Amino acid sequence: MKLKAKERVFQQLQNLNQQLGKVTSEYLAEVMDLSRQNVNHYLVQLEREKRVQKINGHPNYWYAIKNINTPINSKLHEIIGANGSLKSIIQKCTAAIKYPPQGLNILLTGNSGVGKSFLAHQLYEYSKQQQVISAAAPFVVLNCADYADNPELLSATLFGYKQGAFTGANKDVDGLIANANGGYLFLDEVHRLSQENQEKLFVFLDTGRYRPIGEYKNWKTSKVRFIFATTEKVNKYFLNTFRRRIPVIVHLSDFSQRPVSERLDIVEALFKQEAKRLKRTITIDYHIINTLIFSNYAGNIGDIKNLIKISCAQAYNNSKGENLFIDVTNFPQSIIKKEVLNTLTVTPETNEKQLLPQELNYQQQLQNLFKKIINHSNMQHVKNELQQYLVKLNNDYSQKLTFLENNILQLWEKIVVKRYGLLSSISICKICLVVNRYDFNIEITQLQTTMNIIKEQYPRSTYVVKQFIELVPFWTSNTTLIFQIIASLLLSDCVNEKLPAKGLLLAHGENTASSIQAVVNQLCGNYIYEAIDMPMDSNVKEIIIETRKFLDEQVNADNLVLIVDMGSLQQIYSQLKDSIKGQLLVVNNLTTAVALDLGLKLSTQNNFSDILKQTESKYEISIKYFEGFARKNNIIISCMSGLGISEQLQRIFKNYLSKSNIEIYTKGYSELKQLIESNNIDYFKKTQLIITTSNLPESFSIPHFNIYDVFDDDPQNILKNTLLQVIDRMTYDDLVQDLIKFFSLKGIAARLRFLNPEVVTDEVETIIAKYENYFHQHFPDKVKLNLYMHLALMLERLIINRDSNDYSADNLSNSEKNFYQISKDIFQPLEQKYHIHMSNYEISLLYELMQNI
Numbered sequence: 075m076k077l078k079a080k081e082r083v084f085q086q087l088q089n090l091n092q093q094l095g096k097v098t099s100e101y102l103a104e105v106m107d108l109s110r111q112n113v114n115h116y117l118v119q120l121e122r123e124k125r126v127q128k129i130n131g132h133p134n135y136w137y138a139i140k141n142i143n144t145p146i147n148s149k150l151h152e153i154i155g156a157n158g159s160l161k162s163i164i165q166k167c168t169a170a171i172k173y174p175p176q177g178l179n180i181l182l183t184g185n186s187g188v189g190k191s192f193l194a195h196q197l198y199e200y201s202k203q204q205q206v207i208s209a210a211a212p213f214v215v216l217n218c219a220d221y222a223d224n225p226e227l228l229s230a231t232l233f234g235y236k237q238g239a240f241t242g243a244n245k246d247v248d249g250l251i252a253n254a255n256g257g258y259l260f261l262d263e264v265h266r267l268s269q270e271n272q273e274k275l276f277v278f279l280d281t282g283r284y285r286p287i288g289e290y291k292n293w294k295t296s297k298v299r300f301i302f303a304t305t306e307k308v309n310k311y312f313l314n315t316f317r318r319r320i321p322v323i324v325h326l327s328d329f330s331q332r333p334v335s336e337r338l339d340i341v342e343a344l345f346k347q348e349a350k351r352l353k354r355t356i357t358i359d360y361h362i363i364n365t366l367i368f369s370n371y372a373g374n375i376g377d378i379k380n381l382i383k384i385s386c387a388q389a390y391n392n393s394k395g396e397n398l399f400i401d402v403t404n405f406p407q408s409i410i411k412k413e414v415l416n417t418l419t420v421t422p423e424t425n426e427k428q429l430l431p432q433e434l435n436y437q438q439q440l441q442n443l444f445k446k447i448i449n450h451s452n453m454q455h456v457k458n459e460l461q462q463y464l465v466k467l468n469n470d471y472s473q474k475l476t477f478l479e480n481n482i483l484q485l486w487e488k489i490v491v492k493r494y495g496l497l498s499s500i501s502i503c504k505i506c507l508v509v510n511r512y513d514f515n516i517e518i519t520q521l522q523t524t525m526n527i528i529k530e531q532y533p534r535s536t537y538v539v540k541q542f543i544e545l546v547p548f549w550t551s552n553t554t555l556i557f558q559i560i561a562s563l564l565l566s567d568c569v570n571e572k573l574p575a576k577g578l579l580l581a582h583g584e585n586t587a588s589s590i591q592a593v594v595n596q597l598c599g600n601y602i603y604e605a606i607d608m609p610m611d612s613n614v615k616e617i618i619i620e621t622r623k624f625l626d627e628q629v630n631a632d633n634l635v636l637i638v639d640m641g642s643l644q645q646i647y648s649q650l651k652d653s654i655k656g657q658l659l660v661v662n663n664l665t666t667a668v669a670l671d672l673g674l675k676l677s678t679q680n681n682f683s684d685i686l687k688q689t690e691s692k693y694e695i696s697i698k699y700f701e702g703f704a705r706k707n708n709i710i711i712s713c714m715s716g717l718g719i720s721e722q723l724q725r726i727f728k729n730y731l732s733k734s735n736i737e738i739y740t741k742g743y744s745e746l747k748q749l750i751e752s753n754n755i756d757y758f759k760k761t762q763l764i765i766t767t768s769n770l771p772e773s774f775s776i777p778h779f780n781i782y783d784v785f786d787d788d789p790q791n792i793l794k795n796t797l798l799q800v801i802d803r804m805t806y807d808d809l810v811q812d813l814i815k816f817f818s819l820k821g822i823a824a825r826l827r828f829l830n831p832e833v834v835t836d837e838v839e840t841i842i843a844k845y846e847n848y849f850h851q852h853f854p855d856k857v858k859l860n861l862y863m864h865l866a867l868m869l870e871r872l873i874i875n876r877d878s879n880d881y882s883a884d885n886l887s888n889s890e891k892n893f894y895q896i897s898k899d900i901f902q903p904l905e906q907k908y909h910i911h912m913s914n915y916e917i918s919l920l921y922e923l924m925q926n927i
Contacts, residue, residue: 080119086102087117087138097135097137098133098136099114099133099136149200150168150197150200152196153192153196154336154339155339159327159332160326171197171201172206176299177201177206179322180320181320181322181323182303182304182324183304183306183308183325184326184327184328185305185374187329188329188374189326191262191303193326197258197301198258198260198301201258211257211258212253212255212256212258213254214254216260216261216262218263218265218266219266226240228267228268229270229274230286231250232250232274232275233274233287234252234286235286235287235288236288238288246286248286251296254296254298255298256297257298257299258298258300259299259300261302263303263304263305264304265305265310272315272316273313275316282295282296302320308323333549334367337367338363338367338477338478340375340378341366341367341378342418342477344382345418346420346422348383348386349420354396355420355421356389356400357418358400358420359401359402360413361401361402362401363416363418364410365407365409368414369407381407385404385406388406392404414481414545414547415478415481416481443459443463447563448520448521450524453563457564457566457567460563461567464564475507486542490538490539492592494541496538496565496568497596499568502565503561506560516552518551521559522555525555531566532563534570534573534601535563536562537627538569539558539565540627542561569601570677573602574679574682575635575657575659575676575682577603577635578603578634579591579638579664579669580605580606580621580637580639580664581639582608582610582639587608588607591603595673597670598670602676606620608620618650633657633658633659635672636659637668637669638661639662639663639664659685659686675689707736707762708762709727709763709765710761711727711739711740711741711764712740712743712766713743713767713781714766714768714922715767715864720740720741723765723816724738724739726812726816729812730812735800743766750774758776761776762777763777767780767782767864767923768922777792779796781793782859782860784814785814785859786856794806822835822862822863826867827870829866829869829873834869838866838869841904842862844900845861845924860923861923864919864920864923868916869910872908872910872913872916893920897920
């Protein structure tokens, strides 16, 4: 059924009010393509029906009363956050005000200084505007804390008293309830009411009748609307009977809990008041702005107001020109180190928002475009429409950005333009900020679903926008998602989404990696690298943690170029391989030149293997291309004895395997244990054999060999069976002879650099004898040889590294605890002789050597 013309005017006015606020009849006529005379005619009819309200002025403005929560120019609209964090609070309060016949009682809770008194007064003004009370209705205020120690006096103040009711009562006196007749009585700090006064008051709340002090016969009546306020918990101080008489309770949050945009508006408004009072333009240093916005104040807005007054007073006293400048010298509080907002300037003049006649058309067009996005239409087609729309909007829309929007724009330039190298994206942010003023009224679940779809299609673009959003603490969840959706779609035309790999720079030091990132990304003209600045004392483990965080944020993690300034390449790969589906290139030499060269290759080539070959041939740097631990068949040597034993064994094996296709690698024993414990089999997919000086778990599936077993003539010798596949029997026998010589007592002595071999050999022999006594058995010759090697080198290692790291020996089994205790006793003489400390770690290695004896 077609709506009548009057209803269409009302409906269109409602839509305009929701989108733009107040509108003129001329603008309404233009939008509806009707004559201004006809529109005025219908508006007058609607006004008589009390469905619309006219705001007198030049020109006159109109708004629809129905479904408009805070009409433009109402006192409630003046409250910062009326359409933000306080929206639901104001909705409850306005509903309470309009509830027939006398409204509902309201209790405002919140800490001191959050604005309870201000809100109470605005509700009173709003009631007069809505004509629920007369324009001359009173607003009476009582702070119950002033009478907390004298409940009788408080009762007399509230209800009045009769002549002779008490000493000094020389005449009848009306109380505040009588004074507030027809209007409001605001009781602040109402929790200070005694229980007796609460009972008296709730009788009045029920009946509208009361008796002054000293009156025992006649009742008086008064029509009073109540607003209460308290800083305390409601259930702690109020009687249940009194509490039930207050159906509407709303809580005002602390200043620090308000959205940053509202905090900024409050600070700006307070400075504006001082600018008007002093008739001066005031410029506030960014240190002050950030301190006011991001500090916690026990007194909330009240404290901030006092700080601003004192600052302006001091600046005014010291001023010599027309303008005032507020800086750290006239700010009476310590400054916090935060750089989010820039310097702010306020003037005494009031700046009204000017709406362009064509703005509604832009909003409607964007609403239609956004519906297509939400409905998951062809994204490329929507992007093209969005680009055309925004180009036209940018040409026509001349409204200046707000102070907050300018701060956001500067942050975009710092992060997206400079750090990620997207030099042509500044106009995207500016347009998105203008668009961001519109209310799309879309469910957050729909926005999240749409955001996930866009993230799948444009992962690199959405990643950049997300990094920017995380540094912008200004928006609600809905607003943030709307900005992310539009910005990600537009940014995808600037970002190369088809790079063959993701790039990550990690370096120790403040801004080291991010500085290189900014230079390289800008020179490449695109987002190639992310960067992580690591603390100076961070280790490889922390590098791995940060890299995993980066990978977890990626939609896919197929290939990765990781450039670091230090760290074990093998260890980095072994910890990251589960997070990477594709290939990994790790470069251990982070410089601008290396990052730029690889960045240019990544931006112009698609074959990751070609990038590797070009990089390996060009740079003499520590570089590793991983498809496992290594690309060739290999043998790993890992010895717990230390002092380069693994490296020396590596040289022996290389002498005899130089003509084979097997690579020889060394690995730290603790790292090898960690890989085994994590069952990291993929790491060893090209490993033919692991050689150690201890026994590895039988459950470990990679072939492994205790080097001391070389002394056994075992036909199932894994070392022999593995090596005879690549070398002949004579070469193998020569290798074994070299190994026997290396592990002989003479060989051990040759490896001691400081200690006297003869003295050490005697001391080691004594230690072994004590352990044999502990275990009640004689050790086999190869076990003794292993212990001679390990203990002799261990003593020298402890002397050289006196401050070696240790770990806790908690949570040990009983057998381990016994072994640790006997070892402490055995080594006590040597600890005193050489001034060394036998650490728990060293004892754990001995326990591992001996537990299978």
